[in-house]
Structures are given as structure tokens and as C-alpha cells.
Amino acid sequence: MTGVRIVDVREQTVPIEADMSNAFINFSKMTVSVLAIVTDEVRDGQPVVGYGFNSNGRYAQGGLLRERIVPRVLEAAPESLVGEHGDLDPELIWRAAMRDEKPGGHGDRAVAMGILDMASWDLAAKLAGVPLYRLLSDRARDPRTPAEPLERVWVYAAGGYYYPDRGIEALQDEMRSYLDLGYRTVKMKIGGAPLEQDVRRIEAVLAVLPEGCDLAVDANGRFSLEQALAYADALSAYPLRWYEEAGDPLDFEELRALAERYEGPLATGENLLSFPEARNLIRYGGLRADRDVLQMDPALSYGLTEFRRTVGMLFDAGWDPNRCVPHGGHQFNLSIAAAFHLYGCESYPGIFAPFGGFADGYPIEDGHVRLPDAPGIGLELKAGLAPVLAAVRG
Ligand SMILES: O=C([O-])CC(=O)C(=O)O
Numbered sequence: 001m002t003g004v005r006i007v008d009v010r011e012q013t014v015p016i017e018a019d020m021s022n023a024f025i026n027f028s029k030m031t032v033s034v035l036a037i038v039t040d041e042v043r044d045g046q047p048v049v050g051y052g053f054n055s056n057g058r059y060a061q062g063g064l065l066r067e068r069i070v071p072r073v074l075e076a077a078p079e080s081l082v083g084e085h086g087d088l089d090p091e092l093i094w095r096a097a098m099r100d101e102k103p104g105g106h107g108d109r110a111v112a113m114g115i116l117d118m119a120s121w122d123l124a125a126k127l128a129g130v131p132l133y134r135l136l137s138d139r140a141r142d143p144r145t146p147a148e149p150l151e152r153v154w155v156y157a158a159g160g161y162y163y164p165d166r167g168i169e170a171l172q173d174e175m176r177s178y179l180d181l182g183y184r185t186v187k188m189k190i191g192g193a194p195l196e197q198d199v200r201r202i203e204a205v206l207a208v209l210p211e212g213c214d215l216a217v218d219a220n221g222r223f224s225l226e227q228a229l230a231y232a233d234a235l236s237a238y239p240l241r242w243y244e245e246a247g248d249p250l251d252f253e254e255l256r257a258l259a260e261r262y263e264g265p266l267a268t269g270e271n272l273l274s275f276p277e278a279r280n281l282i283r284y285g286g287l288r289a290d291r292d293v294l295q296m297d298p299a300l301s302y303g304l305t306e307f308r309r310t311v312g313m314l315f316d317a318g319w320d321p322n323r324c325v326p327h328g329g330h331q332f333n334l335s336i337a338a339a340f341h342l343y344g345c346e347s348y349p350g351i352f353a354p355f356g357g358f359a360d361g362y363p364i365e366d367g368h369v370r371l372p373d374a375p376g377i378g379l380e381l382k383a384g385l386a387p388v389l390a391a392v393r394g
């Protein structure tokens, strides 16, 4: 049995603000929690540390982490966190952190747990000396998933936000810049402007996309059923990759009615923060296993430890996890996509820095990205992120 122990868990709130809006929120005051699990294991003269953070869109979770989640981990008997592989086990850390928490009421707690869980898996992979996608393939994969991780993962460029002083030409330039980076699918926001204006924005973007490239649109849960259907009718005229989050994320009746009317692919799930919510989506949302896209984001919804259960549920329900393209745009979800053979992973080129994006030196090629073979998630391979992590570690 290893003698590795957790000696400290530190966290900090870091801004990722930008004066841009989707149909629902403005990001001027957006924050992220960054967390470091520090161990007494020393390699190359440095303690082994696992890092985690939440995806954009939900705020930093310092209060929950400091008051409930981190103290439970630090109070747990060290041997109670050591699993069958003889190392600190993310599943056991997760259970210690969730002690005395009732079911339901997911919300921000799911985000706080996602942060801790990302750090636990980064740590576990570093202690095992392998990249996270390899550790997940070996230890966390559903038996129905192929044994070898994907060598490259499909990624798409999410942007097209509403900015105070940007018009349609700037939107076109933004989308062209994503194509220049190697992306083949781009995404833009809708629902923050009247329908006719959004239709003009969509047509402008389609006009700059060459053959073989496509466009998804995202309403961020803004629409009533009536609005969702009006957009559905207008969007049907275009060959869109998908129509995302038309209505409230938990309004499965609205989603079901939309799926009956709109034939193209629908996408949703980024604001489902737990396994039971994802299961309700599959049970009641009327989604179609042959075309719709599931975007549950492990980093916002109790981590990979919970997402594994969601993947098992999808298989049981007759869905292929290949329908999943997690929200979030970072290396944690990219590793999960590679190990679990998900269809792909979101990406936010140039925004939500330095958390968004993949390892430096791994360009997007024909809409796909390869993963580094450094131990852990590979977060230290981003020059912009490394100093932020070091500051949290102290
Ligand atoms: O604008 C946001 O909150 C992010 C989002 O919906 C996405 O990436 O799909």
C-alpha cells in the first residue's frame, strides 16, 4: 500500500471575465475556482499535485469548497482514501467529500464537486505516471467501451457571442479565424437578438463556411415553447449541425414538443448537473438516439466519478455514448472523450483563457486534436495556465 497522503487542498477564485453575452447572461463578472490537492509524494524535487477547475458558465465555488467539501477530505482517515490500486482513489475522495449530503438539490454543489473530482483524477494519473485518458481507459471505462483510447478527438469552435460593439462582419471574421485554426464546425449564439436579426447573422456565417464545414447554434435556454418552435421553423431552412438548448434545461416537455417538430439534430445537457437529471433527460426529453447531441459536462456535474454512471445509463437505455459532446472546452473533458469514445469535445478558441483550449503544440487538424502523453490531464502544458496553477499551489 502506498504511503502517499494528501497534505493540503488549496483553492482560489480566478476571474475569466469578458464583456460578451449569450441569450441569458453576460460574462463580465464570470469567475472560476482553481483547486490544488497537494500530496507528500515528491517527484523530481516537487510534490505531486492534482489540479481542478470548473468550466465556464457557473461561478467559482470557494464557499462550498472551504466550508464543506475540502474539510471532509482533509478529515478523512488517510487509509480510507486508498483504493484497490494502492493509490489515492478519486472515487473514495468523492465519497468522503459527499458525506452527509442528501440526494437532489444539485446546483452549485455539483460544480464544487466537479472541481475536486477533476483534481483527484489529475492526481491519480500523475501518481500512476500515465496520461489521464490512459488511466481512464484502464480503470474507469465502461466494459462496453473499446479498450484503446481515441488517438484524436473531434473538436468544434464555440463562439459567436453578442458583443456590445461588434456587427456581422466581426462575427464573420471571428468564424474565419476558427477555420484558419483548423476547425471545421463552428457555433454561434442565438436568442439574444430578434429572430430576423439572428437569421441574418446565421446567413452571414454560413456564407463564409466552405464546403465540408458546418454551423451549430445555441440559444442557452432562453426560449418559451412558442419561441423555440418559431426558431425551429426558421432554422429548418438551413443545414445546421445542431440547435442547442432552446428552452429551460429542465423543461423536458418543451424539449419533447420541439423534438416532434424539428427534424434536425437538437443538443442539450450542459446545465444538467447530475446523473439523475441526465437520466430524466433520456427518459422524458423525447430526444432521438440517432441524431441528437448530449452535452453533459463532467467538470460541472460532480465530475467524472458521476459521469461514469451517466455513460452506463446511456448504454442501458440503448444510446451510444458517441452521441456525447461535452460542454466545457478544456483538457479534462478532452481526456474523457478520448477514453470513453465520445463523439467529441467543445472548444473556445481565444475565449475563457487560460482555462479553455488544449495543450500547447497540439494544433487542430481537420477538426480534430491529439492528446499529449504527459502524466495527468496535461494542464501544465499550457504556458498561460501553468502560472495560475502554481499560484494556487503556493
Ligand atoms: O455561453 C455559455 O454559457 C456556454 C455555452 O452555452 C456553450 O458553450 O455551449
Ligand SMILES: [Mg+2]
Pocket (backbone or CB within 6 Å): 218, 220, 244, 245, 270, 327
Ligand atoms: Mg451551450
